[in-house]
Amino acid sequence: MTFSPAARIALRVLMGLGLGVIYVPLLVVLVNSVNADKTFGWPPSGFTGRWWAQALDNEGARQAVLTSVKAGLGATAIALVLGTMAAFAVSRYRFFGRETVSLVVILPIALPGIVTGIALSNAFQVVLKPLGIGLGLFTVIVGHATFCVVTIYNNVLARLRRTGTSLEEASADLGADTFQTFRYVTLPALRSAFLAGGLLSFALSFDEIIVTTFTAGPGATTLPIWIFNNLFRPNQAPVVNVLAAALIVLSIVPIYIAQRISSGARNVV
Numbered sequence: 001m002t003f004s005p006a007a008r009i010a011l012r013v014l015m016g017l018g019l020g021v022i023y024v025p026l027l028v029v030l031v032n033s034v035n036a037d038k039t040f041g042w043p044p045s046g047f048t049g050r051w052w053a054q055a056l057d058n059e060g061a062r063q064a065v066l067t068s069v070k071a072g073l074g075a076t077a078i079a080l081v082l083g084t085m086a087a088f089a090v091s092r093y094r095f096f097g098r099e100t101v102s103l104v105v106i107l108p109i110a111l112p113g114i115v116t117g118i119a120l121s122n123a124f125q126v127v128l129k130p131l132g133i134g135l136g137l138f139t140v141i142v143g144h145a146t147f148c149v150v151t152i153y154n155n156v157l158a159r160l161r162r163t164g165t166s167l168e169e170a171s172a173d174l175g176a177d178t179f180q181t182f183r184y185v186t187l188p189a190l191r192s193a194f195l196a197g198g199l200l201s202f203a204l205s206f207d208e209i210i211v212t213t214f215t216a217g218p219g220a221t222t223l224p225i226w227i228f229n230n231l232f233r234p235n236q237a238p239v240v241n242v243l244a245a246a247l248i249v250l251s252i253v254p255i256y257i258a259q260r261i262s263s264g265a266r267n268v269v
Contacts, residue, residue: 026248033245038238051238055246058239064226065243070137071212071222072205075144079201080194082145083152091160109150116146117214124215135217143215144208148201155197156190163189199254207251223247 036046055061086105090098108116120143124135133139167189171181209224216225227243230236 029241029248030245032241033238035241051242055239055242060221060226060230061223061239061243064221064223065246067137067220068206068223071140071144071220072202074137074141075148075205076198076201078141078145079148079152080198083149083197084156084190084194086149087153087156087160091157092165105153106150109147113208113210114214117143117211120146120211121214135215135220137216137220139215139217140212140220140222143211144205147208147211148205151200151204152194152197155193155200159190159193196257196259199257203251203254207247 031044033051034047034049035044035051036048037044083105086101089095090102120139121135124133124139128134128139167185168181171185176184207224208222209228212222212225216222221229223243224247227240227247230240
């Protein structure tokens with residue numbers, strides 16, 4: 001399709017406006033994290049790093065970051081196992097209800113977060129509470145894993161479909177058993193898919209707030225929950241801005257790395 005020069009200019013302007021709406025507020029947060037003015041007047045009267053030092057000294061903020069890291073790593077580990085198993089089942093086998101299984105795996109990330117949160121909260125109250133297990137870090141990890149599975153599943157399934165089974169069949173013909181074929185053929189082909197999906201899963205878990213609100217107990221305050229609880233406290237405003245800036249960076253970096261890994265793997269294949 002060919003566009004006239006005026007149409008191309010209009011499209012570029014619209015794209016610039018769209019990107020501005022998305023990224024200018026993020027840039028403001030980043031600038032305010034080093035804004036010397038505690039009221040965050042604009043333009044900044046100066047720049048300072050004392051808010052970052054204050055955030056590092058905040059015990060509640062440090063614990064929130066640690067909790068988010070634990071939740072992200074736990075959810076990613078569960079998602080890697082379940083997502084990979086589901087991808088292998090759908091890609092390598094033909095059985096009744098295969099498409100339904102694929103839909104069920106993908107559905108959690110398409111549902112509104114509040115729906116998933118309420119459903120998980122009710123399930124935990126019915127199933128876990130009678131066993132003496134209350135809401136806490138474990139329930140947060142399980143809740144995050146429900147949608148993190150999707151990123152692993154999609155990455156691994158796409159890689160399995162691109163690579164096919166010819167290399168595995170050749171390995172078997174040469175005398176390798178199932179374990180050797182998986183170790184030396186299948187696993188290396190999937191390594192970048194695991195890494196890209198794992199980074200995306202961790203990023204999704206790290207900044208999740210809606211599902212966390214319904215599945216976290218008093219002792220499982222993640223970073224997004226801590227930011228939300230302290231958002232309207234004037235004394236905590238500088239720390240909130242610093243943590244929001246850190247959250248932006250910590251969310252962008254894994255996604256960027258995952259995108260680069262996926263692009264490199266496509267070029268290799």
